[in-house]
Amino acid sequence: MTMENSKAQLFIKRLMSNPALENYPVLQKEEQIIHFLKVNAKQLYPTLTSANFFPGENWNSIYHMLHQALISESNLVLFPELENVIDGKIDFAFIHFLEEKKQDITILKKTILEFLKRILLKPQTRQSFIGPYTAILKNLPDPYLDESFERKKYIHFELTKVQKLKMGREEVKNFILALLLLKPSIHLLTAVLSEEESTLQSGVVNRQFADKAFTILTNQLKTIPGRLIRTALDSSLSFPENKQVAATSRITSIFAARGINYRRLTKVDRGADSPDKSWFNIARRNYKFYGFDINMLDEFYKIAAENSW
Amino acid sequence: MSRKITVFFESLVIAAILLVLVQMFLEDFAVVAGWTMDIRKKLAISSFCFDLFFTIEFLTRLFYAIANKKTYYYLTRGRGWIDFFASVPLLIFNSGPMMLTLFLTGSTVMGIGGIFNVLKVIKAIRIARVLRFLRIIKIFGKIRYVESIMAQRHIATITTISITVIVFSLFGVSFVTGSTDLPGLDTSVYRQQLAIAETLAGTETNSSKFNSTIRYLDKLDNNLLIVKKGGKALYSRYKNGYYGEHFGPGDYSYFKEKNLELFFDTRVISIQNSIQNLIFFLIVLLTVTAFLVFYSPHFAITVTDPLHVMEHGFRDRNYNLEVKIPEKYAQDDVFRVAKQYNEHFLPLKDRTAVQEEDSVLNIDMQDIENIMPG
Incomplete structure (x- = not known):
């Protein structure tokens, strides 16, 4: 490691341990720091070109060094965390309900981890992974799926009668967590295709794009059941435009979005509605923009309202 | 003035406002409950001290307002007029004279019937004490739901309007009834005592008739306290020490006709006034509380x-x-x-x-x- 790299690493380490970022998950911390470096470039440049840091370097090369250092520092936290999520948090037994073919769960887990490590090298993937990853870490879908199974209304009907899932409630929960984990796989092609071709600003992709990604991914990840990949990729499709999107994909899409900017509030302002109720109501109004299923949002909204979530 | 000193004095004022509300209640309650003069005297002294404190506070605030060219602001939007009415007139017309009567020998001044109406008007000024409730608006900010400056201002305004209307209406009514001869408990008691005094004065020359009238009055009218003739006490309802212990300024009336001197018990009027004050106190307290709660x-x-x-x-x-x-x-x-x-x-x-x-x-x-x- 060069002297410059170690200086960059030290600077990033200190930034990451800043109390203002204390409660952020690692990817949100990373996003905040990248944004901070961009916004404050002019103020940071004189200090960062001083003798203590990188004398004589231009801003682009300083930013590059800091960015590299940030990614590697984040990965030191992110990858072991991901390993824990895959190994401990998600029970992949639901796979047996997706494919009759006997699956080796250990190999499956290893494949998913390796795949994630690979695609998470791309900045777009990292950014798009913030929401799903927060949703996994904070177990966001869990209480809503419990309630949906108790109520046996639209969501339950879509899961059991329309999608015809033969698995139990716990398996469905783990299925959704696995889908959240694989949701950023849609970015496998984002560098290949142009922005216009691939994604809209709301993160929604078109059917052709998802199909291309599916073809490539199934070839690359033979140990992961095709149905799991398909459902994960479909979570980036707009439901109002693709009515055949599976219920699990729609749920994944909603909770991945919920995870973006999610912060557990210790105190809600007096006169304000609860965080989840507010979020679902806003999502109901923007459902076309994000491609959400309005009926699912209605049910989640009711659940949030009744439980003051 | 440094910030620490300002904070100290503001806290002192808030403490004084809360304490004076308790004092106001106790002062009237002591009359109704028949507490001894010793306690009532202490309460009267505390009333004087509070009035003096608030007068000094008002003058200090006024001085700073004048110095900072904010006199108009202080007296209007700064609620200086409340500070004024709840201090200066009370000190001059109420607790100040009360102190004089308590500590000067001529305590009978309060009992002389000739200035009865003037006293009633002066007593009406006591109503202004209730304006001190408005000063607890200062504490509103510390109460849940009222952190907002706008909320504080609105609640303070509506409370001020309500209490001021109540206070000035009652003050006006007291002033009108006090300055005219409208019949009331006090005039009825005074007329009755005057009639007794005239009856006794009429029998003064006939010793046996005079004595039998006193005996008759002793049984029928327990308001007659002392009868003196030529400076010598002929009749006293209670032992001497009792009067000092239970009678204060305004609790008795005094009549003099030639050699004859008569003292009557007027505590029924004081009690009646204190009950009215307590009811008034309660109404204002409940009004302020209702706005807050x-x-x-x-x-x-x-x-x-x-x-x-x-x-x-x-x-x-x-x-x-x-x-x-x-x-x-x-x-x-x-x-x-x-x-x-x-x-x-x-x-x-x-x-x-x-x-x-x-x-x-x-x-x-x-x-x-x-x-x-x-």
Whole structure:
């Protein structure tokens, strides 16, 4: 490691341990720091070109060094965390309900981890992974799926009668967590295709794009059941435009979005509605923009309202 | 004046306001409960001390207001007029003279019937003491639901209007009834005592008739306290020590006709006045409490809370909580605006945030000063 790299690493380490970022998950911390470096470039440049840091370097090369250092520092936290999520948090037994073919769960887990490590090298993937990853870490879908199974209304009907899932409630929960984990796989092609071709600003992709990604991914990840990949990729499709999107994909899409900017509030302002109720109501109004299923949002909204979530 | 000293004096004033409310209650309660003169004297002295304290406080504030060219502001919007009415007139017309009568030998001044009406008018000034309730508005900010400056101002205004109307109405009524000969308990008692005095004066030359009248009065009218003839006591209802212990200024009346001197018990009037004062005290206390307990939360729920939530949402890009709209107030102007905020602004803000791509930055240069040498 060069002297410059170690200086960059030290600077990033200190930034990451800043109390203002204390409660952020690692990817949100990373996003905040990248944004901070961009916004404050002019103020940071004189200090960062001083003798203590990188004398004589231009801003682009300083930013590059800091960015590299940030990614590697984040990965030191992110990858072991991901390993824990895959190994401990998600029970992949639901796979047996997706494919009759006997699956080796250990190999499956290893494949998913390796795949994630690979695609998470791309900045777009990292950014798009913030929401799903927060949703996994904070177990966001869990209480809503419990309630949906108790109520046996639209969501339950879509899961059991329309999608015809033969698995139990716990398996469905783990299925959704696995889908959240694989949701950023849609970015496998984002560098290949142009922005216009691939994604809209709301993160929604078109059917052709998802199909291309599916073809490539199934070839690359033979140990992961095709149905799991398909459902994960479909979570980036707009439901109002693709009515055949599976219920699990729609749920994944909603909770991945919920995870973006999610912060557990210790105190809600007096006169304000609860965080989840507010979020679902806003999502109901923007459902076309994000491609959400309005009926699912209605049910989640009711659940949030009744439980003051 | 340094901030620490200012804070100290402000805290002292707030403590004094709370204490004086207790003192006001006890002063009248002591009369109704028949507490000894010793306790009542102490309460009267404390009343004088409070009036003096608030007068000094008012003059100090006025002095600073004049020095800072804010006299008009202080006397109007700064509620200096309340400070004035709740201090200076009370000291001059109420507790000050009371101190004089308590400590000067001529305590009978309070009992002379000739100045009865003047006394009634002066007593009416005591009503102004209740204006001190308005001064506890200073403490409103520390009460739940009333953190907002706007809420404090509105609640203070409505409380001030209500209490001032009550106080000045009662003061006006007391002034009119006190300065005219409208019949009341005091005039009826005074007329009765005057009739007794005239009857006794009429029998003064006939010793046996005079004595039998006193015996007759002793049984029928327990208001006759002492009868003196030529400076010598002929009759006394109680032992001497009892009078000093239970009678203060305003508790007795004194009549003199030639050689004859008569003292009558007027505590029934004092008790009646004190009961009225306590009822008045209670009405004002309940009015202020009602505004604080019922109106403040109502104001907060229907005005300031939704406004705060919306202001937070407009100011903070990260904030996306909706305004809670109670069904029964949904048609209120504030909640109609809140509906627009919930249904249009927040969804639009959410979409705009996605389009702008950049996340909301929650750290700034100040946060990293410690890691930026030089």
